[in-house]
Amino acid sequence: MSAPNQNPDLAEARRQRSLQQQEQIARLRIRMGKIKHKIAVISGKGGVGKSTVTVNLAAALAKTGMSVGILDADIHGPSVPRLLGLTGAQVKMGPPGVFPVPGPLGMKIISIDFFLAEEVPTIWRGPLKMGAIRQFLQDIVWGDLDVLLIDLPPGTGDEPLTIAQFLPEMDGVIVVTMPSELSSTIVKKAITFAVRLNMPIIGVVENMSGFICPHCGIKTDIFPADGGRKMAKQEGVEFLGSIPIDPKVGVGADQGKPFMIEQENSAAANAFNEVVEKVEAYLKQREQRGKPDA
Ligand SMILES: Nc1ncnc2c1ncn2[C@@H]1O[C@H](COP(=O)(O)OP(=O)(O)OP(=O)(O)O)[C@@H](O)[C@H]1O
Numbered sequence: 001m002s003a004p005n006q007n008p009d010l011a012e013a014r015r016q017r018s019l020q021q022q023e024q025i026a027r028l029r030i031r032m033g034k035i036k037h038k039i040a041v042i043s044g045k046g047g048v049g050k051s052t053v054t055v056n057l058a059a060a061l062a063k064t065g066m067s068v069g070i071l072d073a074d075i076h077g078p079s080v081p082r083l084l085g086l087t088g089a090q091v092k093m094g095p096p097g098v099f100p101v102p103g104p105l106g107m108k109i110i111s112i113d114f115f116l117a118e119e120v121p122t123i124w125r126g127p128l129k130m131g132a133i134r135q136f137l138q139d140i141v142w143g144d145l146d147v148l149l150i151d152l153p154p155g156t157g158d159e160p161l162t163i164a165q166f167l168p169e170m171d172g173v174i175v176v177t178m179p180s181e182l183s184s185t186i187v188k189k190a191i192t193f194a195v196r197l198n199m200p201i202i203g204v205v206e207n208m209s210g211f212i213c214p215h216c217g218i219k220t221d222i223f224p225a226d227g228g229r230k231m232a233k234q235e236g237v238e239f240l241g242s243i244p245i246d247p248k249v250g251v252g253a254d255q256g257k258p259f260m261i262e263q264e265n266s267a268a269a270n271a272f273n274e275v276v277e278k279v280e281a282y283l284k285q286r287e288q289r290g291k292p293d294a
Pocket residue numbers: 043045046047048049050051052053074077079152153154207208209243244245246247249250253254268
């Protein structure tokens with residue numbers, strides 16, 4: 001019932017908007033209800049390897065037979081299409097909604113890049129970015145998935161907040177860091193951020209940890225070794241493993257070929273197997289316990 005003296009047109013417009021919002025939320029819940037596990041990949045700052053971890057974890061899980069989706073929630077700097085050799089791909093639309101782009105190993109991929117012409121920067125403020133991410137969750141025909149991996153931009157801005165708001169059932173976050181970050185408060189901020197948003201922490205991955213010489217194969221620790229493990233212990237979170245600096249990672253990235261698919265015997269892939277095993281174990285545990293932290 002409208003309040004006395006309230007403009008009836010305004011009241012009707014509000015009612016319509018509220019119905020529309022309820023319908024959108026219901027659609028989002030139905031779409032997301034078909035996805036068993038949702039994992040976000042975050043970091044305190046840029047360039048530490050979030051997207052590299054996301055696509056390689058996705059590939060490794062897909063290789064075990066899981067159905068995997070990747071949501072590239074980095075609106076200003078989407079890099080998942082490039083890392084998977086999907087640059088220039090465009091989404092297809094149909095009556096049920098927008099279909100993700102098919103990637104290697106049957107993975108389903110969504111990125112803002114698939115909606116825009118190449119080379120067009122997204123100059124969007126918060127509400128537009130939040131709207132895009134909400135639509136990625138509510139209007140994309142993900143279908144039944146075992147895991148949806150969400151690659152987030154660095155820091156604690158609109159994108160992770162939107163994800164936390166619309167996905168309260170998140171299974172957990174993986175925090176990616178590199179040795180030079182470890183002594184600073186940046187990683188701890190990322191961990192505190194996830195905790196405040198009630199997102200369980202799966203663990204920390206230390207990337208670019210030591211350099212493997214491509215000629216002799218010997219690993220040289222450029223920064224003090226084992227900082228990630230020590231920091232994880234201090235913070236009371238799991239240490240998932242470390243990935244060395246491996247030139248093959250960069251080459252694979254430029255060619256759109258994740259090392260977990262194309263360089264299975266590389267130093268990076270061998271090290272990354274530990275991370276994959278721990279994530280699989282975490283998901284199994286969540287299933288057995290009926291997702292207690294959600
Ligand atoms: N272990 C590694 N060895 C060698 N190169 C790596 C390694 N990990 C990542 N890189 C390279 O470092 C660069 C940054 O990696 P990536 O794009 O995954 O970081 P990011 O955290 O997602 O960055 P952004 O914050 O911009 O989203 C890329 O060129 C990638 O190929």
